[in-house]
Amino acid sequence: MSKAVADLVDQYVVMGNPIEHSKSPTIQMAFAKQTQQQMDYVTCLVPIDQFNSVADQFFLTGMGCNITVPFKEQAFAYANVLTERAQFAGAVNTLKKQSDGSILGDNTDGIGLVTDILKNHGGKIKDQRILVLGAGGAVRGVLGPLLAEHPELLVIANRTESKAVALAEKFQARGNIETTGFQQLQGAPFDLIINGTAASLAGELPPIPESVLSAKTWCYDMMYSQTLTPFNRWATDLGVEKCIDGLGMLIEQAAEAFYVWRGVRPDTAPVIGQFQK
Numbered sequence: 150m151s152k153a154v155a156d157l158v159d160q161y162v163v164m165g166n167p168i169e170h171s172k173s174p175t176i177q178m179a180f181a182k183q184t185q186q187q188m189d190y191v192t193c194l195v196p197i198d199q200f201n202s203v204a205d206q207f208f209l210t211g212m213g214c215n216i217t218v219p220f221k222e223q224a225f226a227y228a229n230v231l232t233e234r235a236q237f238a239g240a241v242n243t244l245k246k247q248s249d250g251s252i253l254g255d256n257t258d259g260i261g262l263v264t265d266i267l268k269n270h271g272g273k274i275k276d277q278r279i280l281v282l283g284a285g286g287a288v289r290g291v292l293g294p295l296l297a298e299h300p301e302l303l304v305i306a307n308r309t310e311s312k313a314v315a316l317a318e319k320f321q322a323r324g325n326i327e328t329t330g331f332q333q334l335q336g337a338p339f340d341l342i343i344n345g346t347a348a349s350l351a352g353e354l355p356p357i358p359e360s361v362l363s364a365k366t367w368c369y370d371m372m373y374s375q376t377l378t379p380f381n382r383w384a385t386d387l388g389v390e391k392c393i394d395g396l397g398m399l400i401e402q403a404a405e406a407f408y409v410w411r412g413v414r415p416d417t418a419p420v421i422g423q424f425q426k
């Protein structure tokens with residue numbers, strides 16, 4: 150392709166800090182190739198205090214971007230219009246320039262998690278007893294789509310219980326939610342446990358009792374890792390039915406963002422397969 154033609158290709162980026170290890174360009178360019186969309190997608194390292202100016206500059210010509218740590222709340226504030234799921238998430242991972250020039254803010258993380266559980270793994274959320282570990286931004290982003298699938302009960306457990314309580318208050322109209330600290334977790338084992346804490350990043354395990362697990366429990370660590378995360382290692386050793394890491398969620402949230410931008414839904418299976426090799 151000549152330089153002049155390349156310049157006409159729609160531009161997309163992922164903004165974050167750090168960003169060099171992001172898998173988003175590989176994923177999005179695989180979607181573009183598969184669906185024959187003429188677009189380019191690269192990483193963009195944003196200085197910590199310059200999100201708005203970098204975004205302003207990008208959208209002079211760019212069409213859309215993904216936002217990752219630590220800018221999702223700033224992207225939420227930056228957007229001119231927000232989808233309902235972004236409003237509930239309180240954070241934006243996808244920005245899109247609309248035809249009138251306004252910037253739409255969306256959040257595709259929660260739908261990415263739900264799609265991975267239901268479609269890729271054939272799991273269940275409806276009528277299930279679900280335990281969510283953590284009460285930070287990552288968990289807030291997924292609660293709305295999880296509750297939309299009507300679990301029987303969703304318990305939020307967090308090291309700092311007051312944060313779980315504050316988060317549950319935001320979502321209480323959307324389903325049956327309870328909160329607890331880690332040590333106070335009790336009752337019947339859960340059907341699905343989702344680790345949304347940052348503990349795995351530090352190689353740590355949230356201190357939860359083994360009684361939350363049974364041989365039928367599914368465990369999901371929202372972190373993607375080449376090797377078993379500490380949480381999934383713990384659950385595997387205790388003999389749970391299934392352990393899943395965040396690879397599928399990463400690819401499904403990317404596919405949903407691609408759909409928001411391009412109006413075309415890519416097939417995620419081959420791209421997931423590419424990363425599992």
Ligand code: ATR
Nearest residue numbers: 283284285286287288308309312346347348353355
């Ligand atoms: P993120 O955007 O990744 O969710 P965050 O908003 O800072 O980041 O939230 C981090 C979450 O991981 C919190 O729920 C935090 O617990 P606290 O609210 O008690 O701080 C949790 N977390 C971080 N490190 C942890 C660890 N070692 N064990 C258990 N929970 C941890």
